[in-house]
Amino acid sequence: xxxxxxxxxxxxxxxxxxxxxxxxxxxxxxxxxxxxxxxxxxxxxxxxxxxxxxxxxxxxxxxxxxxxxxxxxxxxxxxxxxxxxxxxxxxxxxxxxxx
Amino acid sequence: xxxxxxxxxxxxxxxxxxxxxxxxxxxxxxxxxxxxxxxxxxxxxxxxxxxxxxxxxxxxxxxxxxxxxxxxxxxxxxxxxxxxxxxxxxxxxxxxxxxxxxxxxxxxxxxxxxxxxxxxxxxxxxxxxxxxxxxxxxxxxxxxxxxxxxxxxxxxxxxxxxxxxxxxxxxxxxxxxxxxxxxxxxxxxxxxxxxxxxxxxxxxxxxxxxxxxxxxx
Amino acid sequence: xxxxxxxxxxxxxxxxxxxxxxxxxxxxxxxxxxxxxxxxxxxxxxxxxxxxxxxxxxxxxxxxxxxxxxxxxxxxxxxxxxxxxxxxxxxxxxxxxxxxxxxxxxxxxxxxxxxxxxxxxxxxxxxxxxxxxxxxxxxxxxxxxxxxxxxxxxxxxxxxxxxxxxxxxxxxxxxxxxxxxxxxxxxxxxxxxxxxxxxxxxxxxxxxxxxxxxxxxxxxxxxxxxxxxxxxxxxxxxxxxxxxxxxxxxxxxxxxxxxxxxxxxxxxxxxxxxxxxxxxxxxxxxxxxxxxxxxxxxxxxxxxxxxxxxxxxxxxxxxxxxxxxxxxxxxxxxxxxxxxxxxxxxxxxxxxxxxxxxxxxxxxxxxxxxxxxxxxxxxxxxxxxxxxxxxxxxxxxxxxxxxxxxxxxxxxxxxxxxxxxxxxxxxxxxxxxxxxxxxxxxxxxxxxxxxxxxxxxxxxxxxxxxxxxxxxxxxxxxxxxxxxxxxxxxxxxxxxxxxxxxxxxxxxxxxxxxxxxxxxxxxxxxxxxxxxxxxxxxxxxxxxxxxx
Numbered sequence: 050x051x052x053x054x055x056x057x058x059x060x061x062x063x064x065x066x067x068x069x070x071x072x073x074x075x076x077x078x079x080x081x082x083x084x085x086x087x088x089x090x091x092x093x094x095x096x097x098x099x100x101x102x103x104x105x106x107x108x109x110x111x112x113x114x115x116x117x118x119x120x121x122x123x124x125x126x127x128x129x130x131x132x133x134x135x136x137x138x139x140x141x142x143x144x145x146x147x148x
Numbered sequence: 149x150x151x152x153x154x155x156x157x158x159x160x161x162x163x164x165x166x167x168x169x170x171x172x173x174x175x176x177x178x179x180x181x182x183x184x185x186x187x188x189x190x191x192x193x194x195x196x197x198x199x200x201x202x203x204x205x206x207x208x209x210x211x212x213x214x215x216x217x218x219x220x221x222x223x224x225x226x227x228x229x230x231x232x233x234x235x236x237x238x239x240x241x242x243x244x245x246x247x248x249x250x251x252x253x254x255x256x257x258x259x260x261x262x263x264x265x266x267x268x269x270x271x272x273x274x275x276x277x278x279x280x281x282x283x284x285x286x287x288x289x290x291x292x293x294x295x296x297x298x299x300x301x302x303x304x305x306x307x308x309x310x311x312x313x314x315x316x317x318x319x320x321x322x323x324x325x326x327x328x329x330x331x332x333x334x335x336x337x338x339x340x341x342x343x344x345x346x347x348x349x350x351x352x353x354x355x356x357x358x359x360x361x362x363x364x365x
Numbered sequence: 366x367x368x369x370x371x372x373x374x375x376x377x378x379x380x381x382x383x384x385x386x387x388x389x390x391x392x393x394x395x396x397x398x399x400x401x402x403x404x405x406x407x408x409x410x411x412x413x414x415x416x417x418x419x420x421x422x423x424x425x426x427x428x429x430x431x432x433x434x435x436x437x438x439x440x441x442x443x444x445x446x447x448x449x450x451x452x453x454x455x456x457x458x459x460x461x462x463x464x465x466x467x468x469x470x471x472x473x474x475x476x477x478x479x480x481x482x483x484x485x486x487x488x489x490x491x492x493x494x495x496x497x498x499x500x501x502x503x504x505x506x507x508x509x510x511x512x513x514x515x516x517x518x519x520x521x522x523x524x525x526x527x528x529x530x531x532x533x534x535x536x537x538x539x540x541x542x543x544x545x546x547x548x549x550x551x552x553x554x555x556x557x558x559x560x561x562x563x564x565x566x567x568x569x570x571x572x573x574x575x576x577x578x579x580x581x582x583x584x585x586x587x588x589x590x591x592x593x594x595x596x597x598x599x600x601x602x603x604x605x606x607x608x609x610x611x612x613x614x615x616x617x618x619x620x621x622x623x624x625x626x627x628x629x630x631x632x633x634x635x636x637x638x639x640x641x642x643x644x645x646x647x648x649x650x651x652x653x654x655x656x657x658x659x660x661x662x663x664x665x666x667x668x669x670x671x672x673x674x675x676x677x678x679x680x681x682x683x684x685x686x687x688x689x690x691x692x693x694x695x696x697x698x699x700x701x702x703x704x705x706x707x708x709x710x711x712x713x714x715x716x717x718x719x720x721x722x723x724x725x726x727x728x729x730x731x732x733x734x735x736x737x738x739x740x741x742x743x744x745x746x747x748x749x750x751x752x753x754x755x756x757x758x759x760x761x762x763x764x765x766x767x768x769x770x771x772x773x774x775x776x777x778x779x780x781x782x783x784x785x786x787x788x789x790x791x792x793x794x795x796x797x798x799x800x801x802x803x804x805x806x807x808x809x810x811x812x813x814x815x816x817x818x819x820x821x822x823x824x825x826x827x828x829x830x831x832x833x834x835x836x837x838x839x840x841x842x843x844x845x846x847x848x849x850x851x852x853x854x855x856x857x858x859x860x861x862x863x864x865x866x867x868x869x870x871x872x873x874x875x876x877x878x879x880x881x882x883x884x885x886x887x888x889x890x891x892x893x894x895x896x897x898x899x900x901x902x903x904x905x906x907x908x909x910x911x912x913x
Contacts, residue, residue, distance in 0.1 A: 278601025
């Protein structure tokens with residue numbers, strides 16, 4: 050049984066990590082990085098989200114099935130967004146209007 | 149007195165462990181349906197952001213950046229309190245569980261308070277699409293679209309927060325009734341999962357709405 | 366040896382044993398039941414109602430199309446007829462058809478469980494479904510919807526004056542019912558299996574229903590949010606999809622088909638599940654290539670998510686995206702064909718008995734093959750440009766949905782009827798109506814392939830006179846098909862009351878659901894079975910099943 054209690058210390062470190070990343074992302078936001086600021090923002094958000102999932106949500110400590118479900122959700126979201134964006138990104142590739 | 153565990157064990161299960169694991173699996177599956185629900189909005193947002201980056205950055209510059217940043221920190225703190233609540237439940241310390249649940253609920257209310265203040269400020273600035281929207285830039289249609297997505301996604305998130313507050317309230321009530329113990333506290337764990345998930349969504353909302361235009365102020 | 370203990374010889378017990386039907390009685394005992402078997406029956410009643418309702422609209426449309434200029438309705442009414450036919454049939458019959466009725470009824474029994482993992486959620490799911498259905502019917506009573514079941518923008522968001530939002534809300538609500546059912550099934554299959562019942566001992570029914578449930582939970586939320594966005598755009602007139610307001614209608618199509626293409630597999634995978642039970646039973650052979658069939662269900666579920674763009678070949682999608690989606694659509698044919706080959710191979714050299722369920726199953730294989738092959742035509746870019754939005758498409762997906770899903774649903778209902786009701790149905794009448802359905806179906810839809818190829822567009826209330834002969838044939842077929850559907854309704858109800866008592870295992874087959882009395886007791890099994898055999902292992906249970 051995956052009833053292994055996560056220690057308070059782990060939670061505290063997670064909290065500090067999350068707050069530090071929030072500070073980092075806020076400071077980065079004040080600099081003009083062009084399009085990169087969007088990408089950097091989402092990347093840092095992804096790191097924060099994994100910290101929450103792994104420690105606060107116990108994904109690291111639960112049965113394997115939970116991690117499979119989690120990965121499945123992520124993969125399906127990526128399928129949706131990447132195939133949709135794929136259409137929009139390749140629209141201008143052919144020298145005909147609209148294709 | 150009947151064993152409280154036996155009472156909490158539903159007839160279709162063989163053991164408390166099977167019941168706990170099944171409930172956890174069920175909750176995680178529910179959470180991925182939530183991923184796909186928000187995912188649809190993220191997809192649509194990405195498509196339009198890719199097509200009109202300048203207008204979307206301009207919309208982003210109209211965000212109350214520091215309120216968003218503080219709110220992110222606020223929500224992370226509430227998640228921490230929720231994690232501590234679950235921790236207390238696992239140890240069977242009901243007093244501490246109640247304390248952390250109250251703290252989580254209160255911090256959640258602070259988040260909602262800040263959020264609705266922001267909404268009011270946008271309304272004041274005439275940035276509420278469909279009700280009152282005023283923008284003079286040549287890209288006004290796409291700036292408005294940015295705000296449509298902003299209100300849709302943060303609104304859906306706030307709706308989830310409100311539901312979460314209700315769930316946590318119910319958990320607090322059950323804690324005070326003495327329904328939970330070291331051996332049976334699955335509902336608290338599941339409520340925690342939901343709460344952390346809603347937190348995670350906000351982390352991404354902060355990144356896509358507040359950050360890209362923050363330097364333009 | 367010890368595995369046989371649950372099986373009772375087919376002698377009538379001295380006093381009538383209490384079963385799930387007689388254990389409690391009265392309306393309240395049904396409305397507040399958490400028994401998966403009773404909830405399955407609640408779904409049977411609800412979707413039967415919706416099926417005949419939606420079918421009635423289809424019949425009206427076919428009657429209207431007897432004459433080239435149409436003769437019964439105005440064009441706007443016709444638009445509403447095909448829209449309501451589509452909405453009701455897709456969301457209130459086909460999607461819940463097999464999983465929520467037969468799946469609910471037999472899935473826990475097949476895995477040796479007392480119930481689903483979350484029985485209250487299961488009941489809630491039925492109430493949500495009914496609420497969604499009532500909302501949609503309310504939209505109909507108020508004046509209907511004319512957008513087509515696909516709700517394409519910007520017509521649905523800016524121009525249509527019909528009750529789009531009410532219908533969309535109804536569908537959205539029904540969607541939550543699908544999600545809860547899918548969630549329940551997944552958790553059940555993972556955590557509630559009987560001791561010894563490993564994944565590769567599961568009947569194929571479970572594999573396919575599991576794959577269906579994955580689609581339900583992964584795709585339905587996207588539909589919910591897409592419909593919500595339509596509602597927002599319609600109410601506030603802000604740009605999301607409307608090009609006049611800066612939106613992109615093709616994005617709506619992307620999001621809609623991200624749900625609605627996998628939804629086709631929500632409809633057909635459970636049909637494959639039923640057929641995979643019926644064919645081994647009436648061939649007296651284990652299914653050929655068990656693992657291939659099991660994995661092909663999963664492959665269909667996964668690949669089904671990668672092909673939605675083939676609905677948009679002429680919608681302005683990029684040529685590169687179109688090529689990718691075309692290629693991926695061809696890929697789905699592989700697991701589908703594996704299934705067809707394996708069903709055929711299962712029958713090969715088996716001792717095939719042509720009982721009613723088997724007739725439906727064979728009908729399914731034939732019609733699904735035609736539907737699937739014409740799907741390949743549509744996945745090919747060049748041909749698709751020619752036949753997009755013609756009756757060819759209509760014929761294609763009706764071969765899958767009616768020829769496939771409805772045939773399998775009827776087959777499954779006959780197959781499990783003795784277990785559900787504890788009564789046998791009249792075999793001769795049943796065989797006759799199975800044949801009627803098969804003939805009526807082909808007469809209705811085969812002419813539509815030709816019509817579509819000749820260029821008759823879908824959703825038109827009138828057509829050029831040279832198409833009349835084929836249209837009349839199609840209408841004649843629809844009438845026969847209607848009879849084929851009403852007759853089973855009547856004799857099954859008759860059998861419920863007056864039919865001969867059914868033995869516990871009338872087909873002498875191997876599944877766990879047959880090792881409990883007909884009808885089963887409330888908790889399905891007197892004691893939890895321990896499974897030590899593979900699925901469809903007729904050889905091992907030869908003695909027990911009295912197989913010569």
